[in-house]
Amino acid sequence: MSDFDALLRSLDGGEAQPGPEPVRQEPVAWTAASARRHDRETVRAARRRARERSRIAGPDSAVASRAGDPAYAGPIISLDDVTRFFPGPPPVNALRGIDLTVERGDYLAIVGPSGSGKSTMLNTLGLLDRPSTGTFLFEGIDVAALSDDDRAALRGNAIGFVFQSFHLLPTRSVLENVMLAGAYAGLTREEREPLARAALDRVGLAHRVDFSPATLSGGERQRVAIARAVSTTPRLLLADEPTGNLDRKNSESVMRLFEELGQEGLTIVMITHDDAVAEAAGRRARIHDGELSELA
Ligand SMILES: Nc1ncnc2c1ncn2[C@@H]1O[C@H](COP(=O)(O)OP(=O)(O)OP(=O)(O)O)[C@@H](O)[C@H]1O
Numbered sequence: 001m002s003d004f005d006a007l008l009r010s011l012d013g014g015e016a017q018p019g020p021e022p023v024r025q026e027p028v029a030w031t032a033a034s035a036r037r038h039d040r041e042t043v044r045a046a047r048r049r050a051r052e053r054s055r056i057a058g059p060d061s062a063v064a065s066r067a068g069d070p071a072y073a074g075p076i077i078s079l080d081d082v083t084r085f086f087p088g089p090p091p092v093n094a095l096r097g098i099d100l101t102v103e104r105g106d107y108l109a110i111v112g113p114s115g116s117g118k119s120t121m122l123n124t125l126g127l128l129d130r131p132s133t134g135t136f137l138f139e140g141i142d143v144a145a146l147s148d149d150d151r152a153a154l155r156g157n158a159i160g161f162v163f164q165s166f167h168l169l170p171t172r173s174v175l176e177n178v179m180l181a182g183a184y185a186g187l188t189r190e191e192r193e194p195l196a197r198a199a200l201d202r203v204g205l206a207h208r209v210d211f212s213p214a215t216l217s218g219g220e221r222q223r224v225a226i227a228r229a230v231s232t233t234p235r236l237l238l239a240d241e242p243t244g245n246l247d248r249k250n251s252e253s254v255m256r257l258f259e260e261l262g263q264e265g266l267t268i269v270m271i272t273h274d275d276a277v278a279e280a281a282g283r284r285a286r287i288h289d290g291e292l293s294e295l296a
């Protein structure tokens with residue numbers, strides 16, 4: 001077993017057992033729990049795909065269909081009357097009747113106060129959580145109809161995540177951290193490494209590949225996390241408070257990077273507390289008490 005496989009194994013927490021339903025925790029821990037869940041499920045799905053590939057010679061349409069449809073011409077995201085209800089106690093209507101269409105190339109910032117439903121919204125868009133009611137189409141696919149594994153596979157192929165707390169493995173190099181995304185997308189080591197190097201180059205960190213994340217500034221860490229998120233050319237980049245742990249200077253460098261990625265045509269949905277950060281996006285929406293309204 002290679003080091004990298006061992007790393008994945010340790011992330012996976014042993015044999016693939018579905019994790020317990022996440023319980024409500026304080027916000028940063030909650031984000032970390034989502035990130036860990038993302039790791040666990042995508043690694044499991046990638047392994048399953050690897051097994052399927054080795055079993056089936058030649059092109060496998062079943063495997064391909066789970067990758068979503070990068071050529072789909074309609075909206076990448078379409079939410080129709082989506083709700084998310086947590087039974088509690090106390091019961092919470094975290095999302096109420098959300099209608100949202102995100103076209104390819106949109107850069108949407110969602111602002112809102114603490115507890116308004118921002119992370120719930122992002123977890124839903126990122127296929128980490130399911131709507132209680134309503135319809136969510138991702139590239140035209142009704143995600144409610146997908147199995148957990150298929151959802152995780154779609155996520156690993158199509159969606160990149162950036163979290164407030166960076167979520168980097170402290171004992172691994174910058175390069176290995178970025179290569180993890182390739183593992184999630186089911187790529188071989190030979191495929192992963194050049195993509196990871198190119199992504200680090202893209203975010204201006206080619207000179208940091210062998211560094212430990214612990215030795216980097218907050219802004220550099222977040223750029224590593226962005227490199228990880230974009231290295232497999234996702235069709236959607238989701239970010240939950242990506243500048244929340246950064247000082248102003250680092251925050252500005254990370255914001256510039258998001259702007260550039262948006263200009264290059266990447267579809268971005270970013271959650272932020274910060275109106276100034278949201279100003280940079282082409283589209284803005286506000287969420288308040290679970291209700292979303294588009295801002296002019
Ligand atoms: N797993 C859960 N179980 C129960 N309630 C939850 C759960 N997740 C979120 N909630 C509740 O849903 C509401 C919205 O939470 P959410 O985390 O989406 O807010 P937020 O806008 O991201 O807040 P913050 O800015 O503090 O991160 C809150 O009232 C929260 O307590």
Ligand SMILES: [Mg+2]
Nearest residue numbers: 027118119120
């Ligand atoms: Mg939140």
